[in-house]
Amino acid sequence: MNCNNKYDVVIIGGGIGGLMCAYRIAERDPEASVLLLERGLDLEHRQCPIISGKADKCLKCEPCAVMEGIAGAGAFSDGKYIISTEYGGWLPDFMEPAKVMDYIEQADQVLMRFGAQKERFVPNDELKQLCLRYDLHMQQAQLKHLGTDANLKTMQRLVDDLKQRVQIETLCTVTDVNKETHEVFFTHRGKQYSVIGDKVVFAVGRAGSRVFLDWCKRNGVACANNQVDIGVRVELPAMVWEHFSKKIYEPKILYRSKAYGDTTRMFCFNERGLVVTENTDGVLTVNGHAYKELDRKTDNSNFALLCTIRFTEPFNDPIDYARYVASLANKISGGSVLVQRLGDLESGRRTDEKRLKQSTVRPTLNAVPGDLSLCMPKRQLDNIIETLHALDKVAPGTANYDTLLYGVECKYYSARPDCVDFEIKDCPGIYALGDGAGFTRSLSQAAANGLIIGEILTKK
Structure with missing residues (x-):
C-alpha cells in the first residue's frame, strides 16, 4: 500500500x-x-x-x-x-x-x-397495449x-x-x-x-x-428512507416470454394487486440465463445473469418479481427488515437459498428433492428445495401469486405448476x-x-x- x-x-x-x-x-x-x-x-x-x-x-x-x-x-x-x-x-x-x-x-x-x-x-406499443388489456402496466425505454x-x-x-x-x-x-x-x-x-x-x-x-x-x-x-422490495426470482422455459424478449428484451411490468392494492413489479429479465446467489454481509439472496455467448445460454429465462413496501413511523429500518426476511430463508435452507415450485406453494406443501426432480423446469441454481411460506410474509406471497396469474394472461405458461420460485430476492436502496x-x-x-x-x-x-x-x- x-x-x-x-x-x-x-x-x-x-x-x-x-x-x-x-x-x-x-x-x-x-x-x-x-x-x-x-x-x-x-x-x-x-x-x-x-x-x-x-x-x-x-x-x-x-x-x-x-x-x-x-x-x-x-x-x-x-x-x-x-x-x-x-x-x-x-x-x-x-x-x-x-x-x-x-x-x-x-x-x-x-x-x-x-x-x-x-x-x-426500442419500445413496443403493441406489447404495451396487450398488457393494458389485463391491467398490467409495462414501462418502456430504449x-x-x-x-x-x-x-x-x-x-x-x-x-x-x-x-x-x-x-x-x-x-x-x-x-x-x-x-x-x-x-x-x-x-x-x-x-x-x-x-x-x-x-x-x-x-x-x-x-x-x-x-x-x-x-x-x-x-x-x-x-x-426509500422503499424496499421483497420477492422471488422466477425461472421458467425461455419460450414462454420470447414474444416479449425478442422484441424489447426486458419486459418491465407493474401490477397492482386486487387483494391489497400493493404494487408488484416484474423486472431484471434474463433471457436464456441462469439464477445466481449473492452474498451481502453474510446474508444470501438471489439474482439473475445472462450471457451473450451462445454456449453459455440455457433453456430457461428468469426474472425478479418483487413487492414494494414503504414503511411509516415508528419503524425506520427497511434494510434490516429485508435482510431479516432473507436470513430466515438462509436459516430454513441450512445456509443457502430456497427454491419451490409454484404449484407446490399454491397447494400448501413443501417442494422436496423428489418433487423437484419431477419438475419439467430444470433449475439453473443448486438451491435447497423448501417452502417459501415459512420465511416470506403472507402479504408478499399473495401479491406474487396473484401477479404471476395476471402475467400468465399475456405470456401463457408463466403460472404453470412447475414454474420455479427462488427466495429470497430483495432490493434495498439505502x-x-x-x-x-x-x-x-x-x-x-x-x-x-x-x-x-x-x-x-x-x-x-x-x-x-x-x-x-x-x-x-x-x-x-
Whole structure:
C-alpha cells in the first residue's frame, strides 16, 4: 500500500458510479490527484466459485466476488443499460429529466468507447397495449443488453484506462470519515491507514448501504428512507416470454394487486440465463445473469418479481427488515437459498428433492428445495401469486405448476441523505451518489450520477 497523505478527491467505492466519477475528473482535470478505495477485489481477480464451476453452493467468500469489487455488483449483472428517465432511479427528482438523459447518453458514449455495443432495443406499443388489456402496466425505454460476459470486458477496458490516470486501491475497507477534517480511515490486509481528501465521495453501492447509513447516523445527517422490495426470482422455459424478449428484451411490468392494492413489479429479465446467489454481509439472496455467448445460454429465462413496501413511523429500518426476511430463508435452507415450485406453494406443501426432480423446469441454481411460506410474509406471497396469474394472461405458461420460485430476492436502496447538488448537508466537501445513497437503482443512472458529481467537483 503506497498512498499519499492528501488527495484532491477520495472516492469510496469502485462500482460504475465511482468509476464514472473518477473518469470525468481525470478527463476534465488531468492534474487532479484522485484516490479510489474499493473494499473488494480487482476485476480480473473477482471469481465466484459457483459461476466458475468450482462449487455447487455459496461458500460465503469474504468479500463476495459477485457483490463487491472493482466495477461493483453491476460487473456481474447481465449488463442491461436503460436509456430512459422513466425508471432506474430518482435523479429526475433532483435535475431536469432532459439533463439526466443527457448524462445517461454521455455515460453510454464512454462505455462504447471501451467496447460496449451500439445496438438498442426500442419500445413496443403493441406489447404495451396487450398488457393494458389485463391491467398490467409495462414501462418502456430504449435498452441495451450488454451481456454479463461482454459487460465484464467493457468494464475491464475502462478500469485499465483509469489506472493510468487515477490511483485505485482494492481490499480497502473504509471504517470512518471525519466530516470536519475529511480524513478517511480504512484497513488494508489487517493494517490501519488514513488519508485526507479535499473532497470525499461516497459511492458505496447497495453492498455498502448499511455502512453509509451508519455513518450518517453517527454524524447527524438526516436521511429519508426509500422503499424496499421483497420477492422471488422466477425461472421458467425461455419460450414462454420470447414474444416479449425478442422484441424489447426486458419486459418491465407493474401490477397492482386486487387483494391489497400493493404494487408488484416484474423486472431484471434474463433471457436464456441462469439464477445466481449473492452474498451481502453474510446474508444470501438471489439474482439473475445472462450471457451473450451462445454456449453459455440455457433453456430457461428468469426474472425478479418483487413487492414494494414503504414503511411509516415508528419503524425506520427497511434494510434490516429485508435482510431479516432473507436470513430466515438462509436459516430454513441450512445456509443457502430456497427454491419451490409454484404449484407446490399454491397447494400448501413443501417442494422436496423428489418433487423437484419431477419438475419439467430444470433449475439453473443448486438451491435447497423448501417452502417459501415459512420465511416470506403472507402479504408478499399473495401479491406474487396473484401477479404471476395476471402475467400468465399475456405470456401463457408463466403460472404453470412447475414454474420455479427462488427466495429470497430483495432490493434495498439505502436511506437518502439530505443533500444539495449531492453534497451532504452540513458536511461541506462530502458527496454521495448511486444506489448506496438512494439516488439510483440502475447501471445507467448510477453511471450518470458519477459523471454529474465528477463535473461538479472539477467546476469547483
